[in-house]
Amino acid sequence: MFMQFETSQHCAEFRVLRDRQSKMASRGKTETSKLKQNLEEQLDRLMQQLQDLEECREELDADEYEETKKETLEQLSEFNDSLKKIMSGNMTLVDELSGMQLAIQAAISQAFKTPEVIRLFAKKQPGQLRTRLAEMDRDLMVGKLERDLYTQQKVEILTALRKLGEKLTADDEAFLSANAGAILSQFEKVSTDLGSGDKVLALASFEVEKTKK
Numbered sequence: 071m072f073m074q075f076e077t078s079q080h081c082a083e084f085r086v087l088r089d090r091q092s093k094m095a096s097r098g099k100t101e102t103s104k105l106k107q108n109l110e111e112q113l114d115r116l117m118q119q120l121q122d123l124e125e126c127r128e129e130l131d132a133d134e135y136e137e138t139k140k141e142t143l144e145q146l147s148e149f150n151d152s153l154k155k156i157m158s159g160n161m162t163l164v165d166e167l168s169g170m171q172l173a174i175q176a177a178i179s180q181a182f183k184t185p186e187v188i189r190l191f192a193k194k195q196p197g198q199l200r201t202r203l204a205e206m207d208r209d210l211m212v213g214k215l216e217r218d219l220y221t222q223q224k225v226e227i228l229t230a231l232r233k234l235g236e237k238l239t240a241d242d243e244a245f246l247s248a249n250a251g252a253i254l255s256q257f258e259k260v261s262t263d264l265g266s267g268d269k270v271l272a273l274a275s276f277e278v279e280k281t282k283k
Contacts, residue, residue, distance in 0.1 A: 106166055109153065113170065113192055116146055117185040120177070124185070143178055150174045169194040172233060181257035182226045191230040199234075203227050225249050229258065 119142050127135055153171050157163045173192035176182040182191070190198050206223060209215035228246045232238060238246070250258065 102162060102166060105156070105163075109156075109167065109170065110193060112149060113174065114189065116142060116149065117177075117189045119145075120188075121185040143180075146174055146178050150178060169234065173230070176226075176229075176257060179257055181254045182230075184223050184226055187223060187226045187230060191233070194234055196231055196234050196236045199227050199231055221249050225251075225254060229254060 120139075123130075123135070123138055123142065130138070150171065153167060153174065157167055157171065170192040173182070173188050176191065177185075177188045182188050186202070187199070190202070203224060206215060206220055206227075210217070210220045225246060228238060228242050229250070232246075
């Protein structure tokens, strides 16, 4: 009888502990989700800032445009530093936010120049990136998109898709090889996977310093 009581008590304690751990795990997921949402909102604001700047470029003088762009890139760099500290030692956050970090670094180094592509890259949205590419193909055919801009944005999208683990067609690989510029090629070289943030950050920091000079 005594043994049975001990066993029952042990089982009850086990259930309490299990339930507590389950609640903690659930709370941890909720906190991670909220943190990710807050970071995405901050990134969206910075990307909108870049997009507005490009749309208003004709109305700004050269110095005003360059100064505003430099300030935005510096804000992105600070945001990236914060992101790196948040991710430090937390593998769950590394998995969740590594794509965002790499996308931000692509923006800072100016390997990527299209805010919407950077945004979709950061949010790991390969489907939406492919949809945008299909829309660009149509716009090019009907003359709504200039060839140079099409090439730049297609290279960015294909690079983002590759970084997100998507398989590219042989034609897309050939297009990427033929059209990737020097900065983008360097970005590709130092970021062979989503975990090589330090090397990419070194490139990004170098590019930011160049814009300051």
